[in-house]
Amino acid sequence: MVGRGPKRELAEKIAGEITLSDDPGATLRKWRTDFDISQTDLAVELEISSSVISDYESGRRESPGIGVVRRLVTGLLSIDERRGGDRIRQYGRVLSAGFDSDVVYDLREYASSIPLEQLHREFDATEIAGSTTELISGHTVIDSIEAITRLSSEEFFRLYGQSTNRVLVFTNVTRGEGVGIALRVLNPTPNAVILHGLEEDELWEHAAELARIDSYSLAVTSAPLEDVLDYLGSLE
Template sequence: MAREDRDRLAEKMAGEITLSDDPGATLRKWRTDFEVAQTRLADELDVSPSVVSDYESGRRDNPGIGMIRGAIEALIAIDERNGGRHIRQYARVLSAGFDSAVVLDLREYPANIPLDRYYEAIDATELVRGNRDTIAGHTIIDSIEAIRKLSSDEFYNLYGESTNRALVFTNVTRGESPLVALRVVKPTPHAVILHGIEEESVWEHAADLARVDGFSLAVTDIELETMLERHQELP
């Protein structure tokens, strides 16, 4: 695993925690993102679980630099011992120049995979079949965070760099906003997946827009963590 990936992620984590209005809550966010239990982090830091809990909940004063550094190093060390999946995930996102709260995962595949195989992997139901039957990667976007944090140029660059791949939107209610946004981006992705909703909840014009622009449209309502894990297993 590249040392620069590890160091860049550690720097991002440290910046977010120390600059946060609620450092304990931000520390908790990173711990849960790394899927590390409070007891596991406490063991790594050689403190009681109540110490970690008190910092995260705000019952103790904000964690100092030493505590923050130790927690970051512990989370990264635990992930490295478990294969480094989370470090690699964040490294892909950061290397592409996007906020990891906006882009939950970004990956290129070693070879094209059939779209039907991709659907099967993430329990997706296709609503519209587009002009292409394969994808060569995926980008998973938190649609709410994208609206909140991306400038118009960043928004365009993110969507525009998502050709020949599946573009997955989480945090959607009907899918209207991301599909309207895709209308101004050329070329379009091979497939768009709306996560967390069922077919009957999809915006009534979504299928028509997909047909006009030639991309496949599908939905999946599996749990977010499950979906992220299944994307990690592809191909």
């Protein structure tokens, strides 16, 4: 279907998920929206009507066979490549670090450090507990529930990439209790943490105290996750 490397791995993952899904249309829609590709753009790429894509995703049309799935996946990846290949590279970084893409959304090292305050400003984040950290050298975006339930302590350390001088952005957070406790038992801890999806008044009452004890900056943001990922993906 495609060449070797992360692109092929990603193609096989998408195709496998669509083919084995109880709701192939919903799974196709999930991947299409994750790639930020409209039904119209995908239809133009495949030289078919956008109503065909809509029918597959809604279940009005019979589940796509292997040949159709192959074309759909190839179309998604081809559009991403023409746009610069951000999604393919993002998956490649996560894959090379040994994680599944439903646990870690993105993992990146920067060519030069950037101000932590810059991220807080871009995400309209509220810093709950400060630290001496001013610059960070990378980020990891993690689904908190999947990480806490599926990763071993050794795998948790790999979230740090090449350095703990990074920000860990945890999504799927309700109060931040699980994240705070998980980080409490790990040594070392990251220099900065951003909890995504909650407001300051929703935060677990002990979260700030634990952050101060372990000397990491803690902030919360309710910015759309897509915007967070898009901005982090633009950093070099």
